[in-house]
Amino acid sequence: MNHHAQPVLRAHGLAVGFDNQSVLTDVTFDLPAQSLIAVVGPSGVGKSTLLRALAGLLPPLAGTVDRPPDSDPGTRPWSMVFQSPRLLPWRRVRTNVELGLEGLALSREERRQRAERYLEQVALADYADRWPHSLSGGQQQRVGLARALAVQPKVLFMDEPFSALDAITRRRLQQALVDLRRQTPAAIVFVTHDIEEAAVLSDRIIVLGDHPQGGPAHVRAQQAVELPLEARRDHSGFRPLIQEIEALIRTGPRASTAYSEHQANDTAGRFSRPYG
Amino acid sequence: MMTRRRRLLASLTGLVGFLALWELTLRAGLLPGALVPLPSAIPAVLVAEINDGIWQTMVFSSFQHYGIGLLIGSSLGILVGVCAALLPTFNALHAWLARLLRPIPPLAWIPFAIIWFGITPTAAAFIISIGVFWINYFASYSAVEAIDPGYDEVAAAFGQVRLFPRLFKITLPAAAPGILGGLRAGLGQGWMTVVAAELFGITGIGQRMMEASSLLATDVVVVYMLTIAGLYALIDALFVSIQRYLLRWQP
Numbered sequence: 001m002n003h004h005a006q007p008v009l010r011a012h013g014l015a016v017g018f019d020n021q022s023v024l025t026d027v028t029f030d031l032p033a034q035s036l037i038a039v040v041g042p043s044g045v046g047k048s049t050l051l052r053a054l055a056g057l058l059p060p061l062a063g064t065v066d067r068p069p070d071s072d073p074g075t076r077p078w079s080m081v082f083q084s085p086r087l088l089p090w091r092r093v094r095t096n097v098e099l100g101l102e103g104l105a106l107s108r109e110e111r112r113q114r115a116e117r118y119l120e121q122v123a124l125a126d127y128a129d130r131w132p133h134s135l136s137g138g139q140q141q142r143v144g145l146a147r148a149l150a151v152q153p154k155v156l157f158m159d160e161p162f163s164a165l166d167a168i169t170r171r172r173l174q175q176a177l178v179d180l181r182r183q184t185p186a187a188i189v190f191v192t193h194d195i196e197e198a199a200v201l202s203d204r205i206i207v208l209g210d211h212p213q214g215g216p217a218h219v220r221a222q223q224a225v226e227l228p229l230e231a232r233r234d235h236s237g238f239r240p241l242i243q244e245i246e247a248l249i250r251t252g253p254r255a256s257t258a259y260s261e262h263q264a265n266d267t268a269g270r271f272s273r274p275y276g
Numbered sequence: 277m278m279t280r281r282r283r284l285l286a287s288l289t290g291l292v293g294f295l296a297l298w299e300l301t302l303r304a305g306l307l308p309g310a311l312v313p314l315p316s317a318i319p320a321v322l323v324a325e326i327n328d329g330i331w332q333t334m335v336f337s338s339f340q341h342y343g344i345g346l347l348i349g350s351s352l353g354i355l356v357g358v359c360a361a362l363l364p365t366f367n368a369l370h371a372w373l374a375r376l377l378r379p380i381p382p383l384a385w386i387p388f389a390i391i392w393f394g395i396t397p398t399a400a401a402f403i404i405s406i407g408v409f410w411i412n413y414f415a416s417y418s419a420v421e422a423i424d425p426g427y428d429e430v431a432a433a434f435g436q437v438r439l440f441p442r443l444f445k446i447t448l449p450a451a452a453p454g455i456l457g458g459l460r461a462g463l464g465q466g467w468m469t470v471v472a473a474e475l476f477g478i479t480g481i482g483q484r485m486m487e488a489s490s491l492l493a494t495d496v497v498v499v500y501m502l503t504i505a506g507l508y509a510l511i512d513a514l515f516v517s518i519q520r521y522l523l524r525w526q527p
Contacts (some may be wrong), residue, residue, distance in 0.1 A: 089525050100434035
């Protein structure tokens with residue numbers, strides 16, 4: 001991957017939240033072209049909200065986002081894969097993939113060809129005429145991925161796309177995404193609560209967490225991942241990397257080692273009391 | 277579990293048993309014959325009505341009132357219901373008016389229908405359309421209101437943000453099950469008001485029933501009651517097959 005290219009997305013001093021109440025502040029990073037940045041953190045830290053602010057679906061409370069311009073006809077600058085696939089159940093698989101292409105300068109035939117090409121990329125070419133409800137969860141999510149790739153985005157936002165799937169399917173789709181990255185020029189922001197998933201897929205991990213002094217969450221650390229993408233799980237540097245990220249998430253006043261030991265004792269006490 | 281065939285058989289037994297009981301109580305003299313007709317006499321009366329050409333005239337006329345009332349009531353109901361759910365200002369503007377007008381039963385509009393339109397087919401269609409309007413209005417309003425907001429995000433993420441693309445690609449298909457449910461309920465409600473709307477003299481099934489009852493021709497009344505039941509069953513079955521086709525994407 002070319003890390004020195006001009007970034008396709010820049011966030012500067014971004015704060016997000018609801019009703020003027022920040023849940024997450026001071027997010028600054030660059031997304032280099034063709035790279036994948038994973039955003040990890042505990043649930044409720046504002047990962048999904050951050051992703052929507054980056055995409056422009058939600059206005060940020062502070063800071064700026066530079067998104068790629070809408071310059072190439074026949075493409076869209078960005079697209080998104082959601083946690084639940086959110087296919088339109090009243091459309092067949094092919095026309096679901098065509099959704100983002102409608103309104104672009106493409107003929108009906110071009111739309112159809114484009115949809116079929118990306119269905120092939122996610123290995124679902126034979127399912128083009130099926131209704132979404134007849135597909136498994138993993139297949140539906142692959143259609144969601146094809147729909148997002150079909151607009152040939154410069155930036156692809158992925159919001160915990162594999163978290164609702166079973167472990168085997170999740171592994172398969174992670175591998176499918178690793179393979180896909182060789183064929184697509186899109187840069188990806190990938191939100192997940194799964195540290196291992198972040199380590200398998202990304203070039204860089206942004207760790208979100210509570211602020212030591214309380215208040216809204218912030219970026220705890222940014223960790224570059226320099227392992228080769230192929231068979232990363234088997235690499236000798238993989239386990240140490242995970243331990244490092246886990247340590248980054250654990251450090252801080254609320255989740256210190258002492259705190260978790262205390263919590264463990266407390267839990268044990270609570271469970272033993274009624275039976276003791 | 278009952279098999280399908282056994283259930284069909286049981287239903288048929290129930291219906292035939294009811295008719296037989298009705299026939300036998302009359303023949304045994306347990307009910308006064310002038311008040312209730314013999315079921316076995318009904319087919320002959322139907323044939324006579326058809327031979328005189330009365331049945332066709334009445335059914336055709338009622339069908340016109342029904343069709344026009346249904347068309348106007350349903351399309352206005354869906355239009356206003358969808359607009360109310362989509363446009364907050366419009367919703368606020370009409371909310372109290374709707375609350376005021378809703379409880380007035382369609383038949384209470386008969387005096388105005390006569391004053392405005394006279395004893396005409398238009399008056400009957402107007403009365404029918406009122407009942408149908410409210411059913412479709414509430415059904416489509418709640419159907420649009422209940423759409424998963426996740427679909428709006430999909431529309432925004434894939435460039436379908438302008439009103440019309442969003443309306444036709446997201447809103448209406450997503451609300452279709454509810455809107456079609458309202459239409460179907462309106463089909464039944466329409467027939468109920470047809471008869472009442474014609475009771476005051478507009479040519480149709482209702483008028484013929486009123487006429488017959490004043491002559492104590494209860495057999496003729498029953499013929500038209502069964503006619504309504506038959507027509508409704510036919511239309512409802514037809515609608516359900518269209519509805520199934522339109523919603524074939526549902527699991």
